[in-house]
Amino acid sequence: MESTMKDLRGGESVLDMSPRSTVGGGVEDVYGEDRATEEQLVTPWVSSVASGYNLLRDPRYNKGLAFSEKEREAHYLSGLLPPALMTQKLQEKKLMNSIRQYQVPLQKYIALMELEERNERLFYKLLIDNVEELLPIVYTPTVGEACQKYGSIFRRPQGLFISLKEKGKILEVLKNWPERAIQVIVVTDGERILGLGDLGCQGMGIPVGKLSLYTALGGVRPSACLPITIDVGTNNEKLLNDEFYIGLKQKRATGKEYYDFLHEFMTAVKQNYGEKVLVQFEDFANHNAFELLAKYGTTHLVFNDDIQGTASVVLAGLVASLKLLGGTLADHTFLFLGAGEAGTGIAELIALEMSKQTNAPLEELRKKIWLVDSKGLIVSSRKESLQHFKKPWAHEHEPVNNLLDAIKAVKPTALIGTSGVGKQFTKEVVEAMAALNEKPLIMALSNPTSQAECTAEEAYKWTKGRAIFASGSPFDPVEFNGKLYVPGQANNCYIFPGFGLGLVMSGTIRVHDDMLLAASEALAKQVTDEHYAQGMIYPPFSNIRKISANIAADVAAKAYELGVATRLPRPENLVKFAESCMYTPNYRSYR
Template identity: 65%
Template sequence: MANVKAADPSYADSGHEDVYGEDDATKDLPVTPWGRFIANGMDLLRDPRFNKGTAFTEEDRKHHYLEGLLPPIILSQEQQIERIVHNIRSKADPLQRYLDMMDLQDRNERLFFATLIEHVEELMPVVYTPTVGEACEKYGTVFRRSRGLFITIKDKGRVYEVLKNWPEYKVAVIVVTDGERILGLGDLGIQGMGIPVGKLALYTALGGIRPSQCLPITIDVGTDNEKLLNDPFYIGLKQKRVRGQEYDDLLDEFMHAVKRRYGEKVLVQFEDFANSNAFRLLEKYRTTHLTFNDDIQGTASVTLAGLMAALPLNGGSMADHRFLFQGAGEAGTGIADLIALSISKDGQKSVEEARKQIYLVDSKGLVTASRGIESLPEHKQKWAHEHPPVGSLIEAIHALKPTALIGVSAMRGAFDKDVLQAMAKYHPRPIIFALSNPTSKAECTAEEAYKETNGAAVFASGSPFGPVEVNGKPRLTGQGNNAYIFPGIGLGCIISGSVRIHDDFFLVAAEALASQVTDDDRAQGLVYPPFTRIRTISAVIATAVAERSYELGLASRLPKPANLLEYSKRCMYNPDYRKYY
């Protein structure tokens, strides 16, 4: 496990050595291709699951008829990683770096994950946000090889048969999108497939879920994006989006087909659905399937973790703060729900009382009862407090004097000079979280937040920002990336055999993540731990989630392991090369 240990030294003490890299993660779910014979010759080199490229030894080459098919040099996996990273760094264009990494995944799966794990802080922005946004926008043009499963409205009535075409029958995690609200970019139709592919790469690299058990799915019901409909290179259905009952029937058939094909314990993560569908689909299926919406619940958990980690800098407990949101969509209301749950437990008050410390601003101003509760979308109604009308964010700050400002509006510049200075006026260390993705949609930059608050802001963002000099010292920026949360949630569900996801999972995940932030991290300006520790962090989160699953009676993997933390580490996929004989 040289690569994993290099990326995270704590693994050296886990007592785990498995040269095959197939561990206890899902020992009742065998790796599908390993049950087959190992290919030889060119077939072996063309199979990304088993190809080791120039790392095949002389003995390998004799046994598997590879002599003459490779150059004579023999490199270790570590040397291959060094070469890959050198080539990636030589490319100035982020999209080209993304394509190079995808090409690597297509030809050598283990080397792809070993490289991503060892250089996670450098390469995660390449394989996911912010670069994946551009990749999705240009998906039809750069499309090379299909990764994942495409289910269209034309497959209605035979979704189960389409699922059966996927070669792996032991799937543990599915990430599914319909492409209607990709990041802050809007309706990208089938080109949203880049998101499930990227998310599942992180499930494996950061959470240790075997790649053979990950299935990316895009449901194509058309697109309302006229630019794509007129694009000769668009690879999806060229029709307007199907909505209403026909859409609901397709989703219902899909969810039932998934459970029929892969069982009760397959995790289905909804990703980048529009607000009009995201909330109701989550409510509809959360009691019948193992499912969650990462935009609503994952974002909430990682944001709450950042707020908890900021408390030693900001003062008080969660119950002592007042929160104001710019944005009242699925991310904003999801975060608000989890904050209210945390406040209620911390302050020993009802969730209804806790909500009174949380206010939301949308495109029409502060969400208040005076606007007419029944005229508001359902997900906003419980946040419509009794308060005089307020028309803008800056007016809301002056009226409410919040201690924390959270941006989930995808409105670049929403936190302007006046907003930031007003926050600093009412609190000596205001919390400013500009969480919108990609970078072009962030409410403000790290530099703007620190400059306009004279360095007082406790800042985090959704996209990565470089260090900023504050009072002559460099200050790092914490990135509130969902990748801190969802891999650990997934691993926790798998190791416990959870059959449902409870809201408490996201609360304990946030607490576990916040616990990994050290005083040294905070001194550098971070309210999230460095991603170099992400596999340990994921194991800690998985342990907390699994523990709560057992406590709530949702776990089916019995008996419960004596040491859940050590068990979660043993369960994580190891990308080191296997020996085939």
């Protein structure tokens, strides 16, 4: 292999090791973290040895003031850093103090993104050790505001922007990304960002945020993650008229032009990264989301977090809540406000789980689930005018125009909000649920917080403390009549990082509904009696890496059972294997 000798002080290469690096002489494990530990000496190189000023500019290897005197001498860092030595733990303390000084969540978001750009391991250390505090910053609700202002806070490429200008050249564009061993891609076209609508190219904040959680919560290596935004234009007039908008200034491509472009993208991804790369669709509009999932589910490893991730996490909460509600899933009646990709996705997974438990036909069990959309209860007399994904939920019933009347007619035990519209669970609606049920289950799932169907405080107050409540965005604990209630957060972050890790570590080539059921059941099992005592139906986020390892193990086990896992032989202990594959952000000692 040809070597190039250049001046080390300039940080240029002394050893070409492409296509993949080895670290400290050990081969990087394609299934997860390279196995070097804190105690082992490693050499900081990717395709070249990094040293001097360039080492400090490389976020993957930069340790700031944590470089020892010996390392500073060996890697030409003398004089480039102040003389103080600071451990990673002390750096973490200092940065958390600094981040807590900011009053505005978006300022905290920008500070964290800047940290990731200069010191990757410290960023992930902060996120893992302070997950409950920082999750609302790097993800919902703050990431929504970050997307709205992404044009003004954009600093450097955090992923790939693939626009219609690249039609016919997408494979070449993918090859511009420096990493080759990609395991997870999160892609959006920006048309339906959270509950905020069409943000076009500025939707990039979502794939970036999701993948930082794949690493922090699921342990997938940062270098194996690739955020992508597909820019086919935007119908947001405000953005089209904004001189600082960073995307294509044209109306959205639709129909054949859109689907041909997406097909070129999906073909190029498989060609460049292989059969086992996971493509997670994120925040596509309903019609496209269902179409893409159906089209590529049989040919690629694809997952839609809005349809499948949301469904899996909500099902986990429902399974866990049975301990408080009593009975089986099939004993309950579910009413949804919202019949888009989230609502229908959750409904279908609930029906699948009930079918699995009872061996009854799916069509029969769907009748336990009712959906309300903007025109009222979905009933059979409306079938001709319904979108295809709503049709399975059109049951025999006279028309009902609003949610309150639907509750009185259907008498649900669980009310689930996926409408994307805030304040829809009014006092009358919640009181109607409380009148029908001793313990009404109320899930206000729309994001961000401003779009929640009701707040935790309203749910507990209007039901006199009887509600079992969960939301999509975080709410603080609520004290009512001297008792502290801890609201659950039905956050997809519980599911997708562990789910993705399970697929990656087993070399799975297709996603199956049974894997989603396995993920839901694995999450529900993590709720303890202590959690139930506080009214919780989800475990605390502080244990998220342990939760993710257990979900990954159960998902991988199901993949082996279904014959779609390619990593052979199957590891004996899948939980231990999942833990061993997880990226850990502790600093290494460089020789």
